[in-house]
Amino acid sequence: MTDSLPEGLLLAFYGDDFTGSTDAMEVTAMAGLRTVLFTAPPSEEDLARFADCRVIGIAGTARARSPEWMAAQLPPIFDRLAALGPRILQYKVCSTFDSAPHTGSIGKATELGAAAVPPGWIPSIVGAPQLGRFQAFGSLFATASGRQYRIDRHPTMARHPVTPMTEADLRLHLARQADVPIGGIDLAEQASGDLSARIADAQSAGQVTFLDVACAVSQRAAGAMVWETSGETVFCPSSSGLQYALVAHWRASGLLPSDPPPLPRHAPVDRLLVLSGSCSPVTAEQIATAEDAGFALLRMDVLKAADPARAGAEVARIQDEMSKAFADNRRGVLVYAARTVDDPAYAALQTWVRSAGMPMATAQAGIGAALGQIALRAVPRFALDRVVIAGGDTSGRVLETLPVLALEVAHPLAPGAPICQCHATDPDFDGLQVVLKGGQLGPPDVFCQAMVPKAPCD
Template identity: 50%
Template sequence: MSGGNQAAWPDGLLLAYYGDDFTGSTDAMEAMTAAGVPTLLCLRPPTPELLARFPDVRCVGLAGSSRGRSPQWMDDELPRAFASLAALGAPILQYKVCSTFDSSPQTGSIGRAIDIGVTHMRGAWSPMIVGAPRLKRYQAFGNLFAAVEGEGYRLDRHPTMSRHPVTPMNEADLRVHLARQTERRIGLIDFVQLRSPDVHERLNALANDDTPVVMIDVLDEDTLAAAGKLVWEARGEGVFTASSSGLQYALAAHWRANGLVPRTPGLPQASSVDVIAAVSGSCSPVTAGQIRWARDNGFCVERLDLRRALDARSREAEIERVVGIAARAVSEGRSPIVFSAEGPDDPAVLGFDDIAAQAALNRAEAARRVGETLADVMRLLLDRTPLRRVVVAGGDSSGEVASRLGITALSVAAGMAPGAPLCRAWSADPARDGLEIVLKGGQIGGASFFGNVRDGAS
């Protein structure tokens, strides 16, 4: 690791994490890489053979899809995933959650993930950092806030998260929200206590053999660094943490203050390309604005007909239709975007339950089928065109697409928008190896995001 005191670091990895969706996984990878901590994101449990190809890596991630899954799925899948990461020997094992805490007792239960994860580490506490000022997420006295276009909202009044189609946020106090998902004791170190010289005494009073969750407020850069300092200094024999990329930013801020990583974080600037392609399964108003900008600025924007895509009798024909349109656009030098919805008020979103029912699917099955369809669209488009840079918008869609492209791992190639870096794909398939891909969460990026990805503008 360059720019720091090497002797101060423990041997081996500093952090291993499981991402509850693919966009969040790349967000965490970006935060570490920008800080000067070489990071690799694996799309399947890392093997010694794979890691041997990246000897300088100090942080390893595993991209997952648990954000949209049931507690039973977690019981079946997460123990193996956590065990594979714990075996790497990092002192911190993270279940990386979205900075908007997307979860419920039935879907993406963060509480269930914690109950499974704490058994893989020996710590007497399970820290939780959710606030991430760089992403406009702030936690105060346990309550989570997010800013949109310069205006801050308590999360239960947020224009998107309060209306999320799967996990609507109706409680901003994360202690209350999390208590619906686990019987584990939940504590808090608020931003006043965090700044106190007695903060370690406060932590010692909370920690015990029952391994409580201890939430840590983050409001600004000072509390961010203080939170990172507390986690790093109190990691003991190893801790499990369910945290957003706020954890990565917090650790980096602490390490930076101690001269262990470069003082000025940053990533390379991306080059421009003539044409990109994108698929979007996002229902976010932010992504809707980006699609409108693309339509107004020369992109070829085509809607996926959900009724035809979910009907087994017409699915292949609908895929061929949109791939044909997108491939023609690429041949003409225009960048195509295939999307399934344009904001939360889109008729396809408001009528999604009816569309799913007509296809004899429940809501979760239908949502996954949409992601699979967008994945097939992108796969066929890459097979038929010389594209080398693509975008996937939407957390669930990103998981489906990346999983179906034969990608083994990702690393950060360049900065783009905070939380959505330009990634370099590693694959045994020469046609996919070196592919540049951006996995974008629904809330990420400005209006001209798709244009910025094409033009290399961060």
């Protein structure tokens, strides 16, 4: 299948959150390239176990971290991945590019990642039409409820509780976070013909160059620009738009088959646990749909979960409620922190953190850790075969709690949210299937579909 592609590692990436990492893994895995996602930097033994993989990723939590944390943690990871000799080294970012100078700085990560590879241009692909993400003339647009919004007017991302997007032009947005040359190759330039001189200028300047992607044609063009100009390892701070663009170029060039063998559909499970820390309206609709379908909904007390002195008792309460729900033959149990940022629980949390003098990020980390403890106890207690986690930061906190070494895509579910199989030394978690769903992704019945494929929820 990959005889025409160069031997060895094609792409290595560090994902700034777990849901985005599985999103990126899904694209190349569905294209027929074996892809593994580690939950922590792998050892030599770990790498040897997955030596035949053409794409390797490490899922992380940088999206919720400070620049100081990044400066301490990311260079060894980038150096480790670069030493594997991939054609492309990626810092995988969210397709909404939400970030800020103080939290999840894509600019800081870009400066650190570029230092791990030979000097050259730094192409960035963010648009991914498959996910409802479009970039035109440097500005990012995202779909919500069937409509396209400029990202700084998006009903969710413009109001993100930690990193609201207040600028749609990604060049201006990144310039607030990094002191590097920044430019772009827009749709008009792509249509004008030979771009070799333009790319050469970007390479000599070490420029971060945003490549517009708004359709299938521009997606293939962006993939070609990155792949055909990457003689040495090139660093790309990009969303899974990079993976989509590369696969589109490889297929158009005959390097990959257009129709690889499809992954099998998943089997139904008798019990499903869903854990949600997302405040997205998309997830809120999915929660409501699951409730209508008969899922037992358990609201977490976020004030207790965020308080280290009370979190243990709240986890125990949720476990008891979950046990009752399963005993009542409720096949699906959904534990959630809040529905949207307009949920009274979110307002109460804001008031509490102010009175406690606690940063909101610390409180959110505590909630994620509590959800992780729920999963850690529930999987063996209820013999769960599949767990769904909603929310990018939440997914990272939960997976960090579980004894899981690596993930591979096992089944398709929804674009950007596949069903993954866990590799672990603990027999309770080895083979466990997990879905890490970003807040903006998935159809209304995605939780129902995760339990029973193609099952209607009404």
